[in-house]
Amino acid sequence: MSERTDELFGKLKQGVIDFDEDGVIEAANAVVDEGIDAVEAVFNGLVPGMEHVGELYEQQEYFVPELLMCADAMYAGLEILRPHMTRKSLGVTGVVVMGVVQGDVHDIGKNIVKMMFDVAGFEVHDLGRDVPLEVFVEEQLRTDAELVCLSAMMTTTMVGMKDIIKQIKEKNPNARVMIGGAPVTEDIADKFGADGFAEDASNALKDAINMLTTLKKIKDEADSA
Amino acid sequence: MAFTPKERVLKQLAGEEIDRVPCYSGMGNVTVAGLEQLGYKFAMVHGDAEMMANLAATSYKLYGYECAVVPFDFCVEAEALGCVMNAYENVAHLLYPTIKEKAIEDEEMLDKFPIPDDLANAGRVPVVVEAIKRLKGEFGDEVPIGTYFLGPFTLGGQVYDLDKMLKYAFKKQDLISAMLDRLADVLIRVAKIYQDAGADYITVREMGSGTDLLSPRLWKALIKPHLVKIFEALKEMGIPNNLHICGETNMIIKDMNECGADSMSVELKNDVAKSREDIGTEPLIFGNLDAYKLLVVDPAEAVEGAVINALDQGVDAIWPGCDIWPEAKPENVKALVQATEKHGAAKWFRKK
Ligand code: B12
Numbered sequence: 001m002s003e004r005t006d007e008l009f010g011k012l013k014q015g016v017i018d019f020d021e022d023g024v025i026e027a028a029n030a031v032v033d034e035g036i037d038a039v040e041a042v043f044n045g046l047v048p049g050m051e052h053v054g055e056l057y058e059q060q061e062y063f064v065p066e067l068l069m070c071a072d073a074m075y076a077g078l079e080i081l082r083p084h085m086t087r088k089s090l091g092v093t094g095v096v097v098m099g100v101v102q103g104d105v106h107d108i109g110k111n112i113v114k115m116m117f118d119v120a121g122f123e124v125h126d127l128g129r130d131v132p133l134e135v136f137v138e139e140q141l142r143t144d145a146e147l148v149c150l151s152a153m154m155t156t157t158m159v160g161m162k163d164i165i166k167q168i169k170e171k172n173p174n175a176r177v178m179i180g181g182a183p184v185t186e187d188i189a190d191k192f193g194a195d196g197f198a199e200d201a202s203n204a205l206k207d208a209i210n211m212l213t214t215l216k217k218i219k220d221e222a223d224s225a
Numbered sequence: 226m227a228f229t230p231k232e233r234v235l236k237q238l239a240g241e242e243i244d245r246v247p248c249y250s251g252m253g254n255v256t257v258a259g260l261e262q263l264g265y266k267f268a269m270v271h272g273d274a275e276m277m278a279n280l281a282a283t284s285y286k287l288y289g290y291e292c293a294v295v296p297f298d299f300c301v302e303a304e305a306l307g308c309v310m311n312a313y314e315n316v317a318h319l320l321y322p323t324i325k326e327k328a329i330e331d332e333e334m335l336d337k338f339p340i341p342d343d344l345a346n347a348g349r350v351p352v353v354v355e356a357i358k359r360l361k362g363e364f365g366d367e368v369p370i371g372t373y374f375l376g377p378f379t380l381g382g383q384v385y386d387l388d389k390m391l392k393y394a395f396k397k398q399d400l401i402s403a404m405l406d407r408l409a410d411v412l413i414r415v416a417k418i419y420q421d422a423g424a425d426y427i428t429v430r431e432m433g434s435g436t437d438l439l440s441p442r443l444w445k446a447l448i449k450p451h452l453v454k455i456f457e458a459l460k461e462m463g464i465p466n467n468l469h470i471c472g473e474t475n476m477i478i479k480d481m482n483e484c485g486a487d488s489m490s491v492e493l494k495n496d497v498a499k500s501r502e503d504i505g506t507e508p509l510i511f512g513n514l515d516a517y518k519l520l521v522v523d524p525a526e527a528v529e530g531a532v533i534n535a536l537d538q539g540v541d542a543i544w545p546g547c548d549i550w551p552e553a554k555p556e557n558v559k560a561l562v563q564a565t566e567k568h569g570a571a572k573w574f575r576k577k
Contacts, residue, residue, distance in 0.1 A: 068391055068392040154321070156551075
């Protein structure tokens with residue numbers, strides 16, 4: 001990697017961390033103008049930036065407002081770089097349907113999870129909050145999403161996840177479902193028949209990538225057999 | 226001398242001596258058992274003063290829980306300002322109401338949204354007023370009648386959008402502060418309306434502002450000034466009060482204390498022993514029991530230990546950390562009251 005490339009990737013990363021939207025925009029434009037690989041720029045600039053932001057959040061250096069502003073800077077860069085991304089990502093990606101289940105308007109956590117998936121190059125269909133059960137099922141079928149992410153912050157609404165998972169699996173056994181939100185635990189995820197669970201947004205992304213890598217392997221093996 | 230629940234609660238809020246800690250709350254405390262006894266559906270009670278009052282009375286009648294609190298949801302003030310709520314009448318299981326149409330869509334309006342002149346007749350305010358009057362008539366001599374509203378920031382999230390509020394809290398702090406000031410004025414007027422209806426105490430629930438969401442610095446700069454204003458007004462009116470914040474609050478407990486409320490309440494995530502180190506023994510701190518796990522999931526036998534633990538940490542009243550979850554088991558809520566009666570003097574640091 002040239003020094004200039006390094007410099008620009010560093011600026012993208014630092015711009016995200018400092019929620020410096022203008023700085024990120026400038027660096028992203030330079031990447032495009034100078035013909036540097038946009039995929040590299042996202043994965044060696046914006047993504048490490050967001051990862052660092054996640055760490056600052058865990059250490060309670062940053063709180064939700066800071067996180068949302070970093071996300072704005074990250075999205076500003078992504079918007080410029082995305083049209084120049086010849087391939088989608090470095091590794092696995094896929095289509096994700098995401099939303100907060102019916103009766104629940106707690107969507108701050110879900111928005112943070114969405115952010116991580118966006119930056120990693122997933123195609124995210126965000127259904128928002130207070131989403132009726134059948135809408136998840138329909139959207140999964142419509143988009144042929146590999147992964148459905150359900151969020152719930154209350155115990156009453158969490159219960160609704162079980163039916164959604166069951167119906168999605170009936171209609172499309174290949175779709176993977178991941179659940180999360182404060183009341184959800186590994187144990188509950190198992191009981192509800194979910195394929196995955198994560199405590200927070202960065203683990204959600206890691207788990208999703210693992211899950212989809214395995215899924216892809218199974219598919220490839222089946223195809224070659 | 227035996228105190229009635231009303232005397233116990235109100236004397237304590239006034240800073241007078243009482244026999245033991247009370248077991249009550251400033252937040253919702255209805256249970257499915259109460260709903261079933263009355264044959265009500267949760268979705269139906271929010272707009273009907275008679276049902277609201279009857280339901281609020283059940284927790285005292287069934288368990289001896291020492292208060293009656295209305296309303297049960299978070300939409301009343303927001304509706305008074307023009308929001309539309311969803312009670313989920315057509316959903317079979319119990320859901321809490323939510324806002325389906327926001328009052329403010331346009332950022333331009335944040336510091337100049339319209340406020341109705343006649344707040345007493347706006348949205349469901351008259352329903353809550355009527356329910357307070359009914360409860361007062363039914364057992365107002367014996368049981369304290371509580372009510373609550375959201376704090377300005379959390380209310381801002383209801384009328385506009387909490388995500389945007391969080392973002393603008395930094396980027397457009399002056400604009401958000403102007404909005405919060407307007408909302409604080411609305412809340413002060415609502416408090417007066419509830420007081421005139423007969424409410425004995427008011428809880429201000431600034432639940433969307435704890436350090437799960439905002440930094441202590443931002444809390445101090447943006448949230449605190451408006452709460453100070455509200456509690457000054459409540460003091461002036463002479464209505465006993467409480468400041469409640471869910472989630473993590475240890476980092477802001479000093480600032481919460483400086484808001485001037487008669488008492489504060491916190492949830493399980495607050496280490497009350499640590500809070501006592503930070504703000505001393507004088508302030509009244511209520512809490513900090515798990516409103517869900519302890520009352521819904523755990524066996525009734527677990528309750529006594531949790532009550533003792535809260536008292537050991539230094540609470541002045543046994544309060545669940547949020548609304549009691551409706552599926553709470555009757556035997557657990559009873560155990561909560563009984564454990565408070567049993568240990569509420571002996572294990573209370575002020576009596577020890
Ligand atoms: C903000 C808030 C509100 C706001 C929500 C606004 C909004 N747009 O989100 C308002 C004021 C509207 C609100 C309303 C209510 N609330 Co509320 N609220 C909260 C509060 C204070 C913070 C939640 C939050 O945003 N946390 C911060 C985010 C970043 O964390 P997070 O959501 O956990 O997300 C992370 C992880 O969980 C994970 N994750 C999240 N989703 C997903 C999804 C997947 C797939 C994965 C893998 C991971 C994942 O990653 C995220 C990032 O790391 C909590 C208390 C608390 N401190 O937690 C109560 C709380 C959630 N509320 C509660 C209650 C009771 C209510 C009400 C019923 C009150 C009432 N009487 O009406 C209403 C319900 C309205 C409704 N029907 O939805 C209770 C729920 C109790 C329970 N166990 O069920 C809580 C826990 C408070 C308490 N102490 O009891 N609330």
